[in-house]
Amino acid sequence: xxxxxxxxxxxxxxxxxxxxxxxxxxxxxxxxxxxxxxxxxxxxxxxxxxxxxxxxxxxxxxxxxxxxxxxxxxxxxxxxxxxxxxxxxxxxxxxxxx
Numbered sequence: 758x759x760x761x762x763x764x765x766x767x768x769x770x771x772x773x774x775x776x777x778x779x780x781x782x783x784x785x786x787x788x789x790x791x792x793x794x795x796x797x798x799x800x801x802x803x804x805x806x807x808x809x810x811x812x813x814x815x816x817x818x819x820x821x822x823x824x825x826x827x828x829x830x831x832x833x834x835x836x837x838x839x840x841x842x843x844x845x846x847x848x849x850x851x852x853x854x855x
Contacts (some may be wrong), residue, residue, distance in 0.1 A: 761806065761814040762792065766822035769850050770831060773841035779807060779815045780831045781822065791830040800850075821847050 767781030776796035783792055794815045797807040805817040835843055 759813050761816050762794075763816045763818040764792070765819050766791075767817050767847075768822050768831075769846045770843050771846050772835070772839045772843050774838070776838075777807075777846065778831075778834070779817065781817075784818050793830050793834045805850075817850060821851055 763784040764779055764781030765784045767779055769777060769779055771777045779794040779797060780791055782789055786792075794807065795809040795811050795813065797815070798810055800807045807815045807817075809815060
């Protein structure tokens with residue numbers, strides 16, 4: 758099992774195909790680059806952890822990134838995967854933020 762990736766400065770997006778993705782910085786990473794999760798298949802609001810299609814666990818840590826900004830990682834993902842656009846769903850996940 759792969760270690761959980763804990764994200765800070767996170768945002769949640771949904772593509773025009775209905776897949777939801779977490780975008781944020783790896784809290785324990787060595788770089789400040791943004792990561793884009795694979796499609797999130799399920800989300801546990803109590804632990805604030807989403808499980809991606811490939812089984813990777815992604816935890817929303819701390820506060821979200823304020824939304825509205827689409828870092829280069831998300832723009833790059835959308836260039837290939839979002840044919841008709843996307844929408845931000847961060848507010849739906851902030852209810853559980855600590």
